[in-house]
Amino acid sequence: MIAFVVRRLLQSILVLLAVGFIAFSLFTYVGDPINNMVGQDTTLAQRAELRERLGLDDPFVVQYGRFLLNAAQGDFGISYRHRRPVAQLIAERVPATLELSLVAAALALFIGVPMGVYTGLHRRGFLSQVFLALSLIGISLPTFLIGILLILVFGVLSQDINAAIGFHLVPQLPTFGRGDTVQLGWWSTGFLTESGLLALILPSITLALFQMTLIMRLVRSEMLEVLRTDYIKFARARGLSNRAVNFGHALKNTLVPVITITGLQLGSIIAFALITEQVFQWPGMGLLFIQAISEVDIPVMAAYLMLVGFFFVVINLVVDLLYYVVDPRLRADKAVAAGHQ
């Protein structure tokens, strides 16, 4: 077990090195940061001098090497745009992204799984058909469009809609930013203020919708599969209650693929929160990254890509470890396999 974790950690370092290498080889093509850093009246000599000071004329391998060397000492450089240490910038933004991602993941799980179970059990029910139709929207509409639609309905049109139907149906919700936040040490949280919680609603729904429908459809098809198996018939034959059969036996056995997908999706929620963050001006890492791209802020881009790579690696590792917890067969197989070696 420990050997497994150590091996995976070593592999993850290789993955991160590869991510960094690819990132730096791409930075050659994203444009020249200098023109975004100086005013139009800055002379050519001053521009050239700045480029040299930042080492932008070096081949990308040299730039990458320098980045690694500094990063190994915990120094991720200074943002070209903000003129502040990148580590500090990212530390400020991580709470916003993680809070949004966690709320979105929780929404996706706690709504997606029950909906999946329900549609699996009541295949022909009217409500199931409604859920399935809605899930098509979640799967097929791109995130930014959902975000903009939500802004349109809950920000721009809510008063008109309420006026048209004559009663207060559609609440007016914040359409950008994080609302008021509270500092807990270095962590800034929006969970403790009313405006912070309200501000979470639209972005987290936007971010969760795709995952929610994915999980729902996955649970549904797994449920349908499992409900056909012999041990479910057996359980029924034993006279167990529906509840015990559905949740104790059926749902539990659908969980392995659900955990895999949810875990991987948590990584992509964090990574792809950037689109949601951009639409809602959510001050997280993704927004920082998007702005870094448009301004060619190489230190921020490099650090962000490495960090997201790191998140993926860690989440994958955790998912692999969770298998052992959920599926006893894995533990048994491993023991048997080890015994034969």
Next chain:
Amino acid sequence: MFGQRVMSVRRSVLAAAAAVGIAAGGAGAAAETFKWAFQGDVQTLDPHGLFETFTLGFQSNFYEGLVTRTPDLQLQPALAISWENVEPTVWRFTLRQGVTFHNGNPFNADDVLFSVDRIRTEGSDLKVVATLIDKAVKVDDYTVDIVTPQPDPILPLQLEIFFIMDKEWSEQHGTTEATNIRGDDQGNYANLNANGTGPYVVKERQPDVRTVLVPNPDWWGDNKSNVSEGIFTPIGQDATRVAALISGDVDMAHPVPVQDWKRLEDANGVSPLTGPEARTIFLGFDQDRDELLYSSMKGKNPFKDQRVRQAFYQAIDMEAIKDKIMRGASTPSNLMFAPEINGFNPALNERLPYDVDKAKALLAEAGYADGFTVTMDCPNDRYVNDERICQAVASMLARIGVKIDLLAQTKSKYFAKVLAQNGYDTSFYLLGWTPSTFDAHNAIVSLMACRVDGKGSFNLGGYCNERVSELSDLIQVETDPEKRQALIDEASRIHADEVGHIPLHQQPLSWGVSDRVTVAQRPDDIFHLQYVTVK
């Protein structure tokens, strides 16, 4: 518009007076919060960190220079109350007395001298201003002589964005050098904190989230605004920014896409506020190389022929671009600088007529009756509808047989390709320019002079007429306004006659404003909170 503003200002003054009366002499009037959004954040609070219009404009709410400008760009005293050119190379500034910085420190000549030194430090992006100043000499506590390397008739015009910092405060916080992109934390204090003399104080600063300004009760001037708290939020997405305005989450947003004006007009409680911007958009040709880098015409450079350049000029229908792309809000131009710029002469701003037949005849005369193909470089996120203008130009040039391969890309890539550092890698391009000094000389020396001795740094096509270069030098040192105007006119005339570039138009400013406020729009897109009135 103007009359309306004056009226509402008067009304708000009365209201403020009444409120003060009720509050029994309390310092604040009725609490009026004003929220506004821009597409990007102010990049640093350090007044010497970045020479960028929005950043400097935002800082001018809390930092001040020796001089300032009114909403219609008239120069007026700020930290200096008067100035005169005592010798050709010496400008004497008499400083305002009794001014204090936000931390209570008094302002005097030492702070001016300190700031002159600070803009010379490594991280400073105001080195351009620094090169205008040979040295600053303290005559007494409230008189400073600024010595220029050569006679400089327009020095005061160039000092609006040179903000004065407090020497003691800077020393106390270890920020005596401008914020440096590389290096240690030296200067970082001023990057995130401000201590100016201006009408507003920075109360809260969260980069990329919000910045809160509150009035400076001890300001030396007369702040007529009734805003008690200004909250600035950057909102990157156009759609989100416009939605925030319509839903009332912000009172003002800029820029608003030109195509959204109709929506704002139809929506309740908001309207677009547009006006001419002092930025001139133009096209340029590579007239330097013997063979174009990106063209079907091999062995020669058609753009060296003035007839070809004029044919391009007359093939472009600016009225159509104005109506169809700019919603009637652009100002077609024949000069390389806008009406707001010192040196503009309306008599020279008449465009050559749009005339396709003439253009075809000129091309045929030059030996290109069958036309040719050339690649056009264009940014797609820098100027108002830049890519669409390029597309329109391409289709108009197709009518005279010139095929344009349009290469429109994001500004970081566009500028990296066409600017000097990459050897002016372009054959035909679109660029925009606002003279940072609001004086024609800046446009002439940067865009029209030959590329020698540090001149013509944005003359991407290498247009070169020795006389224009010479005129540029003369304009720089001529102190007699009439003679100077004659020199500027001569340079403009030569450049227009030779079709050195094709000036297109001044683009419109595009703000969205809630009906509950009035604001003043400066032609350089700078926004001053002190001209905001909440109704």
